[in-house]
Amino acid sequence: MITERFMEIYFWGCLVWFAGLFVVLAIPAAREVKKLLSAKKD
Amino acid sequence: MGNLLGYAILVLYSILLGTIAYLVLKKYPVNGKTTDEFVLAGKNVPFGLLAPSVFVSWIWVTTIVGSAEAGVIYGISGGWAYSIGAIIAFGILIVILVKIRRLMPEGVTFMDFAGVRFSTLVKDAYFMLAILVVIYLSVEQAAGIALVFHGLFDISFKKIAFFTVMIAGAYVITVGMRGVLYNELINFFLISLGFIIFAVVIVNKFDMATLFDGLKDVQSNPKNNNYNPDALHLLSKSGIMYALSAVVIALGQICLDPAYYFKAHIAKDEKTMIRSFVFGGIAFWTPVAIISSFVIGYVALSKDINLESVINRSIAISTSILQTDFGPGIQLLFAALVFIIGITSIIHGLIGIQSIFTMGYYKDKIKPEATEAEQIKFGRTVTFLVATLCALVAISLEKVSLLTIDTFSGIFFAATCGGIFAGFWSGKILGNKVLVSIVIGILAGIAAWIKIEDTNIDWLYGSVISFGLPILFLGLMSLLTSKKFNFAKLIHLGLK
Numbered sequence: 001m002i003t004e005r006f007m008e009i010y011f012w013g014c015l016v017w018f019a020g021l022f023v024v025l026a027i028p029a030a031r032e033v034k035k036l037l038s039a040k041k042d
Numbered sequence: 043m044g045n046l047l048g049y050a051i052l053v054l055y056s057i058l059l060g061t062i063a064y065l066v067l068k069k070y071p072v073n074g075k076t077t078d079e080f081v082l083a084g085k086n087v088p089f090g091l092l093a094p095s096v097f098v099s100w101i102w103v104t105t106i107v108g109s110a111e112a113g114v115i116y117g118i119s120g121g122w123a124y125s126i127g128a129i130i131a132f133g134i135l136i137v138i139l140v141k142i143r144r145l146m147p148e149g150v151t152f153m154d155f156a157g158v159r160f161s162t163l164v165k166d167a168y169f170m171l172a173i174l175v176v177i178y179l180s181v182e183q184a185a186g187i188a189l190v191f192h193g194l195f196d197i198s199f200k201k202i203a204f205f206t207v208m209i210a211g212a213y214v215i216t217v218g219m220r221g222v223l224y225n226e227l228i229n230f231f232l233i234s235l236g237f238i239i240f241a242v243v244i245v246n247k248f249d250m251a252t253l254f255d256g257l258k259d260v261q262s263n264p265k266n267n268n269y270n271p272d273a274l275h276l277l278s279k280s281g282i283m284y285a286l287s288a289v290v291i292a293l294g295q296i297c298l299d300p301a302y303y304f305k306a307h308i309a310k311d312e313k314t315m316i317r318s319f320v321f322g323g324i325a326f327w328t329p330v331a332i333i334s335s336f337v338i339g340y341v342a343l344s345k346d347i348n349l350e351s352v353i354n355r356s357i358a359i360s361t362s363i364l365q366t367d368f369g370p371g372i373q374l375l376f377a378a379l380v381f382i383i384g385i386t387s388i389i390h391g392l393i394g395i396q397s398i399f400t401m402g403y404y405k406d407k408i409k410p411e412a413t414e415a416e417q418i419k420f421g422r423t424v425t426f427l428v429a430t431l432c433a434l435v436a437i438s439l440e441k442v443s444l445l446t447i448d449t450f451s452g453i454f455f456a457a458t459c460g461g462i463f464a465g466f467w468s469g470k471i472l473g474n475k476v477l478v479s480i481v482i483g484i485l486a487g488i489a490a491w492i493k494i495e496d497t498n499i500d501w502l503y504g505s506v507i508s509f510g511l512p513i514l515f516l517g518l519m520s521l522l523t524s525k526k527f528n529f530a531k532l533i534h535l536g537l538k
Contacts, residue, residue, distance in 0.1 A: 001274045002118055004254040009249065011336050014329040015241060021326045022234045025097075028090030032227055036065055 048195035059213045063271045066221045080218035081397045094230030095223050096322030097481035099390035103186035109331035113339020117273030119281025121335030125328050127288020131524045132323045139306040141466050144530040151303040159465045164476045175298040176391040178451045183384035184436035190380045193361030194363050194373050201437040210388040211429025215422040222393045230384050236379045244337040256344025267348040287502045290509040294455030300392030353443050396425040451503040453508045457483025460512025471525040479512035486511050
């Protein structure tokens with residue numbers, strides 16, 4: 001049986017996990033967006 | 043007013059697609075000229091482009107609403123059970139992708155592998171199954187989007203379902219793989235940020251104490267509409283069973299999905315491919331289903347939601363709480379999220395169809411001396427036809443339960459896994475026996491589903507039988523066959 005405290009840590013843990021990995025992936029992803037927006041043709 | 047908001051999402055998203063298509067075609071003028079560009083996006087795709095693509099493709103409308111429904115049915119174990127089942131299946135897909143890359147560097151999909159490993163007939167059967175999986179995937183996403191829009195904005199189900207698929211189809215045939223990757227890149231930002239905002243807004247109104255009290259009532263009050271004594275058990279038996287069935291159901295679907303094979307093939311190198319698939323499909327994807335079970339599923343339980351007479355429970359759970367407890371702003375955010383998640387999955391499915399019909403099929407079956415321009419034209423034509431077929435099927439599903447479609451598809455496609463496993467791990471020549479195994483699995487699985495009267499377990503037994511029988515059959519055939527397959531002959535075969 002879980003407790004309210006466990007539920008709280010479980011939920012916020014997952015949200016922080018998601019937000020943290022979003023930041024990690026957003027950096028190389030933003031670089032790709034920048035490449036697309038640059039005028040240089042490939 | 044609500045009606046207009048729904049259509050506004052459709053129009054704004056079409057403008058976004060148009061803008062991305064313009065940027066891609068401007069940046070890469072050769073995009074639609076050669077198959078290497080149109081299908082393989084130059085075959086040098088980096089992690090920053092591939093990992094967001096994998097995440098966006100793998101997150102379905104059902105990831106959000108299906109995990110919420112699992113939360114309602116199984117309580118606290120529902121969210122992780124949904125997640126773990128799906129990521130185990132995705133992990134197995136990654137192993138298969140690596141195996142194909144190593145055994146058959148010029149091959150792309152499992153069909154290419156099956157053609158040499160088993161027989162042309164088996165290859166064609168997997169080809170047909172791949173098309174069916176894409177139709178299923180696209181139709182289900184379109185129906186999910188249309189049901190949410192209909193529920194929130196009272197907008198025509200048929201119009202939304204039809205136009206969503208047709209917009210996706212038009213985009214795919216215009217921009218090819220590279221355009222799809224860039225669209226998924228932009229949508230990675232939209233989905234991730236939108237999802238975080240959505241989750242925070244919901245728990246701001248329904249705090250953990252409220253959600254816990256809701257689950258406690260579900261667990262202890264027999265008069266609760268969703269009474270479940272295991273609702274607060276993290277490792278409940280029903281949750282574990284659900285996780286196992288989720289592996290089987292997801293596996294059959296994703297292993298047949300041709301777009302994943304193409305996305306793996308176009309990665310810069312093997313390391314980039316593995317990193318992108320593990321990061322986008324497992325590490326980043328996993329919390330989404332768990333969070334959804336909280337912010338939709340447990341919120342619905344705290345409201346003692348009654349779903350007895352509802353056809354599509356997963357959709358009704360989300361739309362009903364948003365309508366009763368939140369304003370148009372959050373409803374719009376949720377609808378936009380569901381739309382983006384759904385249409386990107388349709389686009390992913392259709393790019394798979396376009397890729398398999400452009401590379402190989404036309405040259406193999408219709409015109410061996412075909413030029414690249416003819417191949418691309420053929421791929422585009424077939425994709426348009428498949429999109430139209432999906433759109434027409436989707437509009438007919440308004441009154442059909444998505445769960446029934448899911449269950450049927452889960453049982454149907456699970457039967458194909460035995461052949462896939464045997465291809466890599468048997469070592470023996472099996473030929474058309476793989477086809478026999480698929481037929482046995484499908485027939486036995488569907489028979490079990492129909493025969494078993496308890497609707498709480500019929501789908502579980504159906505999918506496990508459909509999954510397990512072909513594996514047993516091919517295992518037995520492997521033992522009875524002494525002829526070994528020479529894997530070395532795969533090394534120089536593949537793409538045309």
